[in-house]
Amino acid sequence: MRRVKLIILATAAAFTSTAQPSTDYDRIISMLVADCPEIKQLVAANEAETESKAAENMLENPSVDAMHAWSHNNVGNKIDAGISQGFAWPGVYRARAKAINASTRAADLLEQSTVADKILQIEQLVIDIVYQRKTIDVENKILTHMTKLEKGNLDGFRQGELTMLDVKKVEIQRISAASSLREAKRILDDLYAQLESVTGNKECRALLADITAVPEEQILPEEEYEKLIDTYDPRLAWLRAQSEAFNLEGKAAVMSSHTPEFSLGYKFIREGGEVFNGISGSMTLPIYSRRHIANRARANTLSAQIEAEASHMSAIAGMRALHTSVTSMKKELDDYINVFGDNNYAQLLATARQGGQLDNLRYLEELNFFLEAARAYLSLEHEFMRSLAQLNRFKSIEERS
Secondary structure (H helix, E strand, C coil): CHHHHHHHHHHHHHHCCCCCCHHHHHHHHHHHHHCCHHHHHHHHHHHHHHHHHHHCCCCCCCEEEEEEECCCCCCCCEEEEEEEEEECCHHHHHHHHHHHHHHHHHHHHHHHHHHHHHHHHHHHHHHHHHHHHHHHHHHHHHHHHHHHHHHHHHHHHHCCCCCHHHHHHHHHHHHHHHHHHHHHHHHHHHHHHHHHHHHCCCCHHHHCCCCCCCCCCCCCCHHHHHHHHHHHCHHHHHHHHHHHHHHHHHHHHHHHHHCCEEEEEEEEEEECCEEEEEEEEEEECCCCCCCCHHHHHHHHHHHHHHHHHHHHHHHHHHHHHHHHHHHHHHHHHHHHHHHHCCCHHHHHHHHHHHCCCCCHHHHHHHHHHHHHHHHHHHHHHHHHHHHHHHHCHHHHHHHHC
8 A cells, every 4th residue: 555655745846846046047048148149140230230220321432533535636635533431411411320239239229129038038038948858757657656566566466366357557657657757858958859849959958957846936917917028128129229329310301311422523634734723513413313212111010000000009908818818827726726735635545456446457547547636737837937037038038137
């Protein structure tokens, strides 16, 4: 009967958890994020784009021209050389600078949005790994004790206490437990491979070796999450900043489309023994080439504003649905703990078997029910922690800011 009790008590451990210190957990998540190649690539691309935009607001390169002509009438040769500099209306540069600054800020916010998405992806993969290891621990204990129970039933069969049906039933359960354990280990290997691919870190197994649980965070009221979205959602901030950038680009384009461009230069001419020094100038009128630039900028501004409003509404609706789901899962987890957490069920089942109230087949049915409950609890807690991480993603940004 000691074997029976060991199976149940070991499986009951699935209904209890030890909280991982959040500082260790957060530190490891930060280390994994720091190695992410996608984030590094985005940062580099962002810097390149910023430099490219800054180059658009520079003066044009100076233009040098030269000419040498000769005459067949002994008049003498002619030499003509000059250098000139083109430039736009002075106010255009100020308008472009404002637009470039706004565009750079939008790019920075897009980078932050991508980082926030990547942090959530990495954290959820870590949660998957932690709970897969818990599943493996439970499945391993089940297999170990099923093997011991199978041996005990064989001894009972040899002594005439049990039938071959009792023996075969437990043997089938052991084979099933072994299959479940193999599949759980395969899934864990796949999760580690995914994490290594996302983070670019080949030491994921070593980094996560001491992470045995995920810190459970507080569930805030919906109103608090709405405030967090309004203030700390980087995607929403990016869309709003992009709208402002388009607006300023539109103003710069309007000014550019309404003002001419100029060119001033110096001229040196030698002709017929005479030398001339002077200045040159030209003006380009904005009649054709910029006709649609301002309209395009206004359309981009309106599009970004609409996308920002739609994104805000979508974020709020998604948060409310997720909040309802997380709250419901939390209540269901508490219900599991109320039934199984004190191990009363395990004690009752062991006592009933020991007192002869359950035969071998009935005991296995009850044990399977209990094991399935343990698996269901782990699966529910796993989904709860993943959803809670998503719900609190902007809370984490608030704490880091």
